[in-house]
Amino acid sequence: MTTLTTDPPRNGLSPLERAYARLGVVLITPTILVFLLVIVYPLLAALYLSVFQIYTPTLQGGFVGADNYIELLTGKAFWSSLRVTIVWTVGTLTLQIVAGVGIALLLHQNIWFRSLARSLVLFPYFLSTVVAVLVWKWLFNDLYGALNQGLMQLGIIDMPLDWLGSMPNAMIGVILVGAWKYFPFVVIAVLARLQTIPENLYEAARIDGAGPIARFWDVTLPQLRSILTVIILLRAIWDFKEFDLLYLLTGGGPVTSTQTLSLLVYQEAFGLNQMGQAAAYSVGMMLVMLVFMVLYIRQTKEKA
Amino acid sequence: MANVIFKDVHKRFGSFVALEKLDLDIHDGEFVALLGPSGCGKSTTLRMLAGLEFPTSGEIRIGDRVINDLAPGKRDIAMVFQSYALYPHMTVGENIAYPLKKRGIKGKARAEAVQKAAELLQLEALLDRKPKQLSGGQQQRVALGRALVRDPQVFLLDEPLSNLDAKLRSYMRAELIELHARLGKTMVYVTHDQLEAMTMANRIAVMHGGRVQQFDTPDAIYNRPANRFVAGFIGTPPMNQIDGTAEGDHIVISGHRIPFNRADFVDSLADGPVVLGVRPEFVAIGSGDGLPATVRLAENTGHETIVTLELPDQTRISARVEAARKLDVGQKVALRFDPAAIHLFEASENGTRLNLDETPAAVIPMRAK
Structure with a gap:
């Protein structure tokens, strides 16, 4: 009978569980990237733009606070x-x-x-x-x-x-x-x-x-x-x-x-x-x- | 009077004939079970009585009223569904009160009736719960409560116990028998479970292929089945049916001659093919003289053993013997049938029983009123 040498569990997770967790991260990464790009970035950009007076065609303008x-x-x-x-x-x-x-x-x-x-x-x-x-x-x-x-x-x-x-x-x-x-x-x-x-x-x-x-x-x-x-x-x-x-x-x-x-x-x-x-x-x-x-x-x- | 009468009722769904020439006379206060395999027309019969389906022809009466064209709510009936059909957004109390509310019974009278029904079914502690929070048995009792709260003339029960587990089912069976005894109301009960029908009903209508095969007491259904279908449907295991030939005072099965008393049977019984019927409890297993058979299976249930036997022509029959009896698979035995327990049927597919003892007719004639 062969003995399997396994790493001692880290964070209470077995190697198999950790492998699954890594796969999970890989699978959701594309979604998170798209989410950041099309939802979070425009939202932050809007907040940023809202404290400037900006002329649309040139996108130039000065900070005006509130x-x-x-x-x-x-x-x-x-x-x-x-x-x-x-x-x-x-x-x-x-x-x-x-x-x-x-x-x-x-x-x-x-x-x-x-x-x-x-x-x-x-x-x-x-x-x-x-x-x-x-x-x-x-x-x-x-x-x-x-x-x-x-x-x-x-x-x-x-x-x-x-x-x-x-x-x-x-x-x-x-x-x-x-x-x-x-x-x-x-x-x-x-x-x-x-x-x-x-x-x-x-x-x-x-x-x-x-x-x-x-x-x-x-x-x-x-x-x-x-x-x-x-x-x-x-x-x-x-x-x-x-x-x-x-x-x-x-x-x-x-x-x-x-x-x-x-x-x-x-x-x-x-x-x-x-x-x-x-x-x-x-x-x-x-x-x-x-x-x-x-x-x-x-x-x-x-x-x- | 709340007797229920079906007179020459036919029901067709398109070209499918669900019920043919249904004649039933259910007495006031009687507990009648409609028993049969699925698709036999028992549920259709109940639903026509409820007003959820309408007969293609014929007449349905409750008491003196012809109810063919009455809306369900005007028939003075209550129904318990297999799925209970409780209103999910209403509490137990509101569910039970609903039929009263729809009949304009208000305030104190309504509250008292609900209270009374809840007491009868031990639901007082659950009145404020929603159906979702109840167990199957409790939901079942709420459905019963909603049925009996307004004191209808006839109770209709559509397989009310089939969603319960075995233990609860036998408990609720006893409850229902008691409830019927206490209320004394006419109850029509649809089931495919012969045990329910046999234990609860005053009379059973055994149905098959859209026709009532026999309408009689549980005792008569078991001991004097009208035809081969009833004989083969009732009993676990059901009555053995063995092809044979009548020759004078004997039935010949696979060359073996079994004597029977010709005087116990109708005169029209002629020599020729017949079907011999015998209940498993009247099959004696021995050795020596008798119908030769081979033991194929012995199932010990604890208090008895059901033995499956194979005859020389490969027909399989069952016998009921005491649990202690030891029989080996493959063992050759000889069978004897109690002559008093022999039934004979016409050899046709659903052959009529040929015994003389008050042979019940397949269709019960209408009682003169």
Whole structure:
């Protein structure tokens, strides 16, 4: 019988365990490098830039200390954009959830066009934002738009409405397009959860005397609660920082009435060429979003 | 009166026939088990009674009411599911109270009913827990509590014990028997476990292939099975069935002649192929004169030994002997059957029993009311 000579265990780890640990380090290194490069570095760079006054095209400028943050706190731009962002997020998210849950419930029924509808419902989500916005811009067009045409034929309005050029129409418009674009995400997540609710629960509720509405409140909704919390938090984060849809549809206008924080940062950095001030705004925006992020992390931790 | 009547009920799912000509008359206060292998139609029968499935044709009555078109909640029934189907977000108390809440019973009356059910099932200490925090047996009792809280006319139980471990199952079996005795309510119990059916039910409906094969007391089901299916389904091990030929006063099996008393059997029993049925406990193993056989397996369970024997034509049968009996594999033995314990069946696949003793019909005629 041969005797294996082994190193005395260091840190209580056997040689095999240490070999595994080394392999683990090797395997996560690429991820950590990418993470440092695309998340940590830009974050630190933004913090750094935010204490300078910088002219974007040359990236030259001087140190100004907290001036950019004082402008953020005392000026109107940040707060007005924050208010717009909140209106947009709450509005479009509410519509996404209501429409998403409603359509998921519908698609969960045994209806003959179910499989076709399930694929079609994803269409807006998969469509490129640029294409979607171009189509919607035509629909909203005050001179040739199908929307005004339809509303006038139905007799709901008797003059064409200026959809994207006046308030509150522009805000209603972006909220509607946002809801249309992103409700499929809610449908998919809710539908997946609906399919896991045991049929027995509904049968038990029917025997216990619960009608369709009671079954929704007492069986379906409690089962959807956890997934809805996650969806709402995720969609809130994504809607809060939405850029392309708003930028392409209204560009923040009329004037600044649909200028969310993302658009404000962009405008400051590349419209007004004030990279330092833009960095300060983006840091402010990040702090607001931190609230959602903390809630989301808490929620997902609770489940785990 | 809460008797339950199925009258000429058929159920088809598309082209699949789940139930054919179902006739059952369950008496008020009776504990009836629907027993059969999976796919026999027993669950469909229960679900039609619950209102979760609807008969293709025929009539279902509870008492004087035809309930075919009544919603489940209006049938005055309660059901216990195999999976318990407790509402996961509600506490035990809220689960039990739910059927009352949906019937508009409020405040003190509701609280008292919940309390009473909880006491009966020893759930008082668990009322504030969520189902997830309970063991299988406790969840089972909560499901029972939710069923009995509103005092329904008929209890429906769909394999309620099959998710429990063996020990808890035999405990809950006793609990259910007691509960039935105390409440005196009509109970319809679906199971594939013959032990549950035999020990708990007043009468058992043995089902197979969408038809009731026999509807009778456990004693009759065991001692006077209506046909080969029932004989082969009930008993562990089940009744031995051996192909033979009737010749006058003897059954000939592999050239060996076994005498039987022709007067105990129906007149239509003619000479020709029959199936001889005998329970393992009536197979005597000896030597000398008898049906020759070879011992193939002897399984000692502690209090008895189940012996598997091979006949000359390679048919395998089982015998039940006392545990102390020593038999070696390969040993040649001679079998004798107690003539009083011999059953004869028609030789067809699910042949009818041919004995005369109050042979129960496969389909029980409706009782005149």
